[in-house]
Amino acid sequence: MKKFAIRALSFVAFITLGLLLSVPVFADSVNTSKDDIISTVEKAIALFYENKDMGANNDLSKIMDTDISSYLADKATTHQYATSLNQNDKENYSVQVKLLENEMSEDFLKLKFQVITTYNYASHYTALGERPDISTVSEVVYVVYDRVKNLITDFYCPTNYYDIAVRDEDPNISMEMATRSAYPFAITANITARQEMLKNDIYKVYEEQNSEVSSITPSRTSFLSPNAILAYARANYDKINPSSGNGTVPYFDFSVYPGNWDCTNFVSHALLAGGANVYDTGGSGISGTGWYFRSESNRSSSWSGVPELYNFLISNTHPNTPAGYSYAYSNNPGLWSVGDIVQFRFSGNSVYSHSTIITRKVYSADQSRAYAYVTGRSDPYNYNDNDPVDNMAPGGSKRTIYVYNY
Template structure:
C-alpha cells in the first residue's frame, strides 16, 4: 500500500462543557484547624496545565509524522525525576510509532476530568484523554482512551507536576507495577505527600531499559508465546467436568463486532438484553475488559452456561450479580480456559498465538474473534481482552494483514480499532478463534 503522508489536522477539544467535578479536601485538611490553601480555581488551573502537558506528550509520541518531527517534549512543568522517567518513556513510545508503522492523521484530543482532590500539598487529578484519528493510509476510524492520574504540587511560585501514572497502560504497569482503579487516585507511591523522587532510589531506570529492549526485540515477533499459568484458584482457572451431548451452533461474528464498536466508550448496553451490564471497573482492583468481551459474545448469539454455583464459580460462563457469577465472565485467563475447554454449553473456541497473515491464504482468525494480551514482570499473566474488529495491510507486502482490535477497560479507557502490535508492545498476544456455541 502506497502511503501518502498528509498534513495532520491537530485539533484539541476540551471537555469543559460537562464541568469539572467539585474538588474535595483530603481527610488531613478536613481535620485541620485551617482551611485548605487551594480551591476549585486551583483545580481549573491544574487542569489547564495538564492539558498542555498531555497535548505535548501525544504530539511527540503518538503522531510521529513530518509535521511534528523534531518537536521535543516540554519538561518545564515536571519534577526533575519525573522528567527523566517520562523522557525515557517517550523514547520507547516514539520507537513503536515509527517502527510499528503507526503514524496518524486527522488527530483530535478530548480531555475530561474524571475526579479531583485538593490537599494542602497540591491538586490530584484523574483525567481521561480520548484520541480519535486515522492511521496514515488507512481510512478506518481508530482511536483510544487513556486515563492519567496526575499530582500537581504547589511550590508557592506555581504548580509542578510531581507524579503521573497511567493505569492499564503497558509501559507504566511494567515499570511501576499494576495499580487498581479504586477511589484512591494514586496507590503505589503516588500520593499528595510524596513526589517522584522514589524513582531515583529504585530499579525503575533498569526496568525502563528492559522494557525498551523487549519492545525493540518483540514488536513484530510471531513467537511470543507466554507460559500458561497453572493455579488451583477459582480466580485463575476454569475447568469443565461435565460431558453431555450438545450441538455446536454458529455465532454471528458481525454482530459481535457491531456491538463492540457501539459500546466501547461509556455506559455499554447488555449484549443480549437479558443479562444486565455492570461496569466492573467500578470495583476496587477490577477492570471491565473481559466483561465487555463476554457481552460481545452474547450479542453474537452465545447462550450463558449457568452451573448453579454460589459466589464466584470456577465452572460455567454466566453473570447473575457481582458476587454470583463465573470467574470466566470477567477474568482474562479464566475466559480463555473456559472457551478452549468447553464442550457442554455456551461459547467455545481454540487458542493460537497472534500473527499476521496472507489475506488470500488460510486465515487463522476473523473479525469477531478475541485477542488477549500478556503482561510480564511482576504481574506475569494474561492482562487484557479485546475483540478483533478490522484488518490493515502490514508494511509493503501486498495482501499481508494484521488485526485492529476494540476493547474497554473503564469509562475513559478503551481501544478503538487499534493496531494490535502497538498494544502491550513487548509481550505475547494470543487469539481465541471462536468455533461457535453449544446449546
C-alpha cells in the first residue's frame, strides 16, 4: 500500500481540481451555502478516487459520516487489493468531477456527479513492446450531504463493481432513489458479509484466470472486420448521440428507459460497423427471434439484451447472419482477440448484465499472458474506453464471444 501512496503523490499535478494533499481540504467551519457545499463535495470525490485508484491515504473523516467513511475506506482497500493482484498499477493519473444535478432542501443537498478518470497502466505493453493508449472511465456518483450534520451521509456509484457487489441496490435508479435522505447509509451485517465475499471472489477469479495457460487457439475465418468494430466503439463510446453502425439502422439510446442500460445496443451497432448482417425474422413487437432493430417497440430482444444476444449468437445457424462461439475469459492469448465481445457477471449477481467490445490486447513482459482492454457505453455518463476487464470486474465472471457471419 505504501508504494501506491508514494506514486499517487507524484501525480497530484494531474488532478483536474488542482488539489494539494499537504494543504487541509476541509475547514472546520460550517459551509452553509450551496456553492460551498458543492465545492467541498467535489474535493472529497477527487480525493476518494485517489485513494481508490492510486492507493493514496487521504483522510475523509472530517467530511463524511462514520459509516459511509468506513464503507469507502474498504472500497478503496478492495480496489487496491485487486490492483496489486492483477498488476494494474496506474500512472499519469487524472480525475475530473462534473456536477450534473442537485436538489436542495432545508436539511439535505442531493447531488449527482460525473467522474472521469484517465491513466496508463504501468506494467502493460502491446505486442510490439509499446505502451497502450490512455484508458478512460466515466461513472456517475450520487452524494447526499446532510446540512444539519454538515457531513456527507451517502456516496454511491451504481456502475462500480464494488457497489454492485456490496450494496443491495437496484443499479438502474433515479437520483431520488439513489439519494434517499430519510435513510442515510448504514453498514449492516449483510454489507459486511458482502465485503468479505467480494474479496474472496476477487482472489478466486484471479486464480482461475491465471492458472496454467491453455494451448488452445481457435480458428478464425470471419467476414467481420475487427478494425472496423474497434474504430466504431472508440469513436462513439462517449457521444451523447452515437452514430448508426451501418448508416441504415437508427441508433436509439436504451438508457432513456428507467431500469435500462445501453451497453448491448452499443455492441450491436459496433458489430454492424464490422459487417454483421441484420437478421430480421419479420416479427412484431419485441421478438424472441433474430437480431434486428426497426424501432424501440419493434425489434428483437437480442439487439439490446445481454443474455439474449449471447443466446442468439451461440445458437444461430441462419446463413450469412451473425453467429459466435464463446469461452470463459482467461489470460490465454489465443482464445480472444480485438473485435470480440466481453460480457460480465458481477460478483453478487446471478446473471450476466454488461456487454463491451475488446479494443486492445496487451501482454505481460514475457508475452505469455494477454489482457483484454474493453470499450463500452452504458449511458451518456457511464462509459469506459480501453480499460482492462480486471479493472472493471475483478471478482466477477467474464465470457468472450467471437462473432462471424455464419
